[in-house]
Amino acid sequence: MSTEIKELKFTTFKTNIKYSVINKRVHNIDGLAKVTGRATYTFDVKLPNMLYGKILRSPHPHARIVNIDASKALAMPGVIAVATGKDTPGVKQGIWRRYPELCDEQILPLEKVRYIGEPVAAVAAVTEEIAEKALELIDVEYEVLPPVFQPLDAIRKDAPIIHEGVERNINVTRHIEWGDVDDAFAEAEKDGYIREDWFRTSSQHHMCMETRAAVSSFTPDGKLTVYCSTQSPYYMQALLAGVLDMREGDIRVIAHYVGGGFGGKFELDAAIFCSAVLSKKTFRPVKIVFTREEDFIASKRRTPMHYYIRTAMKKDGTFLAREVRVFTNGGAYTGMGATALYLTGFFCSFPYKWRGYRYDGYRVYTNTLPSTAMRGFGAPQAMFCSEQQIEWMCADLGLDPYEVRRKNAHTECYEVPGQAYIQSCGMTQCIDKIEAWAKSKGNLGPNRAIGVSAAGFMSGGIFNWFDTPYSFSSAVVVINYDGKVDLYVGCQEIGQGSNTTMAIICAETLGVKIEDINVYSGDTAHSPADLGAWGSRQTLMAGNAVKMAAEDAKRQLLEFAYAEMGLNIVYDLDIKDRWVHVIARPERGMKYEDLVKRAIRGKDGQRIIGRGYYTPHRKGMISPAYSYMMQAVDAEIDPETGKITLHEVMTAHDCGQPINPLGLIGQLEGAASMALGFGYLEDQPMDEGKILNPNLVDYKVIRATEMPKTDMIEIDTYEAEGPYGAKEAGEGLTNPTAAALGNAIFHALGLQMKELPITSEKIVNALKEKKEKQGK
Amino acid sequence: MEKRLITLNVNGIDYELYINPKTLLVEAIRDHIGLTGTKRGCDTVSCGACTVMIDDMSVKSCSILAVQAEGKKITTVEGLEKNGELSPIQKAFLDNGSYQCGFCTPGMLMSASAFLKENEGKDVTEEEIREGIEGNICRCTGYNSIVRAIESVVKGNYKEG
């Protein structure tokens, strides 16, 4: 039974507050550096006396390392050091630090390699060319072991064991259940409708334009500085400390500009680890940059999944229950893939109310490139299966799919039993808007249709499998004598605009202009610990920390203003646009700059320092808040060639209060391009564990000419848990697209496409099959 | 192979380089001259991150040797701005939020600049703009904001200087 939460009485109203900075079109604060070539990425870092590193990789999907002989390589002029597993403390690491058995990856393994491309040794030399040549001189003796590549093969009793002691190669299992599933199915058996389907989702690569890159510099005083392309400097600091047996505080991680992340850059990678190990050996800076091919074959990928869904509804379209079983191809190691297994299971219930829901997920080790988080974190896979099945069930029963979705959609103040507390929710409004938009388009002609999909996503995870002792987000605000503000944050700018978002929130709270804020991020030397950019967490979590820090600083300022102005204590003061004033009588006040000067004098010359932090508490199992959306894809398919032409993508979107509108549009468009690629282009086909398309000729991504028109309708809601009512925007937008495309193909051609990506070839084959069936 | 002394004119300045004749132009620009605005994103001439202008034409600088660019006028992203004043396309990128991580941006700006030069005073369609940047991959923006930026320069919303 769905439970409306009685005690939570927040409503998703739109506040009438007039903001000065929030939701205004501004230039990103790091835009100037980016459009002038001044932005310096790890790829561009060059330190004095620097060496270049290269990594030797396993040609075998599964083999025991018998011996590594690097003597010939070491003898080569220009080669300074070679590192193998023996040069490391041999620590198995992973990002689920609370579960030692899930910390299973030794970068530079001592005993076994488990996928093609796994690092086995690394060379540091005076040039990249010498390092590359030296790799050929390293002799590795392998004892080849039988491999297994598919999860459904790997769980068989007789399958090779990839990690000792892990039976049937089952890495992680996840069970989620609420309500009375069997009872609800029984009801549907009698007088309802049940449908079951199997789906397969493919692999997708993050394909960040900046490949994995790191420059590490270890000095004789035992300190290590690492420039790297990462989504979480704090994670890198903590993980490196673990694998190098060092103090966290002796490691400084710097990531000023990061050329894309999308979920692929918050685990420790071999560029970072090997450069650090080589630098420790040589006491010189070592730079490692993956080639595009290395990035494709040896940096983790989106988790491919086998999906089984059985859904029960009443004949009128009321959802009863759903049962989901998922096997994911985990590849060789756990990484963040365990989280994807959990989230896909939860989001397959989204955004609907079920009387009963049951999910069983199995993450299976195979001898393939490990899979991990990627934008959407398991949810795009879930939506692809769920939203198509719902569409087909509506067609089977002759029901209106908009109506059915509306009837079952989450609403505000709803509890997903035992899982999640939903406060703001604009799902039904999203459905209304997209329905109206789609209907306004009329008949689109043959072989062309609009497909839709609903979706939602989290605003940061509340789980702490990483086992951090620190707040999830923290911020420090420093106000200087001239009134200008230094904002120190640990949240990470990777192109999504978090520095700008934090500056906006800080400026709005303090009542100053965005130009008054200098943001310092991407450096553990001055940025307070923060989990970083993943799981759509920064706007809400880091945003709350920044707001709290700014409020703290502001309160200290206003104490002086109260004293200065001698007001009756019933009056409230505020600052807006650098004007400190009585709220009831805005003309009464003083200049912000003057107040700051007096306050600093009054504090015996101390700068004003505000501190803020955020860790979610009592918000269920998943996230403090959820975004909602519905997306429509208008696609035309040539039935002869199967070629898909994308005409338009329209999205109705509830992300609470938008903070940075220009950034929001960018997120929408970027997510659409990536998710359309997931839908019909991108894949990493393998032969015996070897990726067949590790380059940008064969791995296709959407180009400017293929990108359709995009537009967005914002649904106004206010999220009580978010800073100024804001919640997730950007990652979740990746979730509905592949499903919406699938539904467009269903309506255009009557095909039910259950396998990603939906390539032209698959469409042509499916049409052929359909014709043959009709012929019979 | 014997090293050679060559002169490259980049952003109006002559640089003398003593290099292996097999050095790619992108390597000469980044590693020898030290202008790191120009990026690299692939090894297969597929991504456009390395795009520069040579005599007003866009060229992927990983696709030619440095010696082949001798005697020509090379412009990189650093050469778009004059005395701290941004070029129209740079301003349009800022106003339209046509970048996110920014890694493709230098190459994208150079393709856009070459496209604008080539089509100066002409009417262009959105399709032509898209074709003009087809060789450049952007993984972040979905291109549409970039197309809008180029369109706004075509429309004359930004004046040079």
Ligand code: FES
């Ligand atoms: S680096 Fe990719 S095209 Fe030149």
Ligand code: FES
């Ligand atoms: S802005 Fe990141 S690749 Fe284009």
